[in-house]
Amino acid sequence: MSRLIVAAIITGPADTVLASARAYPPDLAGRYEFPGGKVEPGEDAATALRRELAEELCVCAQIGPELANPDRADGLWPILEGRDMRVLWARIPEGAEPAVTAAHLHHVWQPRTHLADLDWLAPDLPIARLIARKSPPNVP
Numbered sequence: 001m002s003r004l005i006v007a008a009i010i011t012g013p014a015d016t017v018l019a020s021a022r023a024y025p026p027d028l029a030g031r032y033e034f035p036g037g038k039v040e041p042g043e044d045a046a047t048a049l050r051r052e053l054a055e056e057l058c059v060c061a062q063i064g065p066e067l068a069n070p071d072r073a074d075g076l077w078p079i080l081e082g083r084d085m086r087v088l089w090a091r092i093p094e095g096a097e098p099a100v101t102a103a104h105l106h107h108v109w110q111p112r113t114h115l116a117d118l119d120w121l122a123p124d125l126p127i128a129r130l131i132a133r134k135s136p137p138n139v140p
């Protein structure tokens with residue numbers, strides 16, 4: 001069975017959200033995604049996401065509630081290669097700038113209401129559109 005992917009909606013200053021341009025594979029390079037990765041066996045979604053954000057962005061994130069897919073009872077989002085993705089809101093310390101590591105070419109803090117204007121991985125566009133219409137929750 002293919003592994004679940006978890007990804008973060010990281011909120012930033014002035015009502016922005018972090019979008020990360022993938023570095024690989026070549027056919028996806030430069031397209032934006034929500035940073036995250038595969039859930040390892042034995043991890044829950046929040047633990048996996050904290051680990052992925054520490055590894056890929058070198059940030060210590062607080063993980064908040066899920067942004068469930070309104071069209072599916074399990075709340076998961078269908079993504080590439082027939083996989084499913086769980087999407088969670090997240091926050092990083094004020095002033096922290098995510099590092100660019102091997103996974104990404106760069107990151108942008110995109111105004112939330114214009115999130116869908118970026119060139120997202122195709123499965124992420126409906127997620128970006130929903131975020132643009134939603135007020136972010138409080139992430140303690």
Ligand SMILES: Nc1nc2c([nH]c(=O)n2[C@H]2C[C@H](O)[C@@H](COP(=O)(O)OP(=O)(O)OP(=O)(O)O)O2)c(=O)[nH]1
Nearest residue numbers: 005007033034035036037038079080081121123124
């Ligand atoms: N992280 C992330 N992956 C996404 C998103 N949308 C989407 O279709 N995907 C797909 C792309 C990849 O096929 C898969 C994630 O794999 P990955 O390669 O980023 O995961 P990883 O960091 O754990 O893997 P690895 O390269 O270290 O082995 O999910 C998204 O918003 N964020």
